[in-house]
Amino acid sequence: MDIMSYLFETNAIKFCEENKPFWYTSGKIGPFFINTHFVFGSEKEASLFLSFIDECLNDKIALPGKLFKKVLHQYESNKIYRDVVNSMKDYIEKNIDVNDIDYISGGERRDWFFSNIIAHLLGKPHISIFKDLSTVVSDSNFEDSEFVTDLKDKKVLHVADLINVASSYLRAWIPAIKNLGSDILWSAVVVDRMQGGKEKLEDENVKSLSLVNVDCSLFKKALDLGIINENQAKLLEDFYINPDETMKTFLINHPDFLENALNSDEKTRKRAKLLIDGNLYGLN
Numbered sequence: 001m002d003i004m005s006y007l008f009e010t011n012a013i014k015f016c017e018e019n020k021p022f023w024y025t026s027g028k029i030g031p032f033f034i035n036t037h038f039v040f041g042s043e044k045e046a047s048l049f050l051s052f053i054d055e056c057l058n059d060k061i062a063l064p065g066k067l068f069k070k071v072l073h074q075y076e077s078n079k080i081y082r083d084v085v086n087s088m089k090d091y092i093e094k095n096i097d098v099n100d101i102d103y104i105s106g107g108e109r110r111d112w113f114f115s116n117i118i119a120h121l122l123g124k125p126h127i128s129i130f131k132d133l134s135t136v137v138s139d140s141n142f143e144d145s146e147f148v149t150d151l152k153d154k155k156v157l158h159v160a161d162l163i164n165v166a167s168s169y170l171r172a173w174i175p176a177i178k179n180l181g182s183d184i185l186w187s188a189v190v191v192d193r194m195q196g197g198k199e200k201l202e203d204e205n206v207k208s209l210s211l212v213n214v215d216c217s218l219f220k221k222a223l224d225l226g227i228i229n230e231n232q233a234k235l236l237e238d239f240y241i242n243p244d245e246t247m248k249t250f251l252i253n254h255p256d257f258l259e260n261a262l263n264s265d266e267k268t269r270k271r272a273k274l275l276i277d278g279n280l281y282g283l284n
Helices: 003-009 036-040 043-056 063-077 079-095 115-122 167-179 197-203 216-224 230-241 243-253 255-262 266-277
Strands: 013-015 032-034 103-107 126-129 135-138 145-147 155-163 183-192 207-213
Touching (some): 003 079, 003 216, 013 216, 036 043, 036 155, 063 079, 063 115, 063 126, 063 135, 063 145, 079 115, 079 183, 079 207, 103 115, 103 167, 115 126, 115 155, 135 167, 155 167, 155 197, 167 183, 183 197, 197 207, 216 230, 243 255, 255 266
Parallel strands (some): 103 126, 155 183, 183 207
Antiparallel strands (some): 135 145
């Protein structure tokens, strides 16, 4: 099975049109956008599950069991999701001695597309980490869940959808597990955007595993499949090598892009102002 093809098929990875890079939440721009959770089956199915998660957040004890029923049903009924999850499970088993893993953790919210079902398939208890750093432990069948504040000297594998610069790990997931007296020793994600997150995790003594790396091999695959053209591939490769310099050059060569953004919808306008006010590309 080809996980890259599934990312393209579900629009989990979208490439921008020529001369129309995407606006990111940070105020920066780039030639691709990733929604890894779309491999749940489709954008619609992923969006519905995210909404369901939001509905369940008011009861943290009941949440893991409710989510598990949904992901198990999806795993049994959707080939794309099942193939991705099985690939992730196999990859973990090839790279980690599963007997060394005491718990599998996943953080609010998108990690839960993958961490719950992986915990079940590997027969490991699951730690749901919330944004406020509270933690709920469930058995591998998600029949019993309870708040936990102390787990001394346990070895934890964190399963997530995506890693960028590892900000969520450093801000929330690693500290939450440390608060319990344990450590995240491994991380497994579907996609690594190759933006330095792996290195930051390794600085924290966390081994980082990923099914797909966003690098030139992925761009070549998209070119070979006819998803992008040569000009788009060149921009993607330049961005991979030096994202800030590539986008700075783009803005200098296309001054109307920023002007149009400032006269666009509210969300785009806010992101454009972040770029300008923060002088994110050293253009001021």
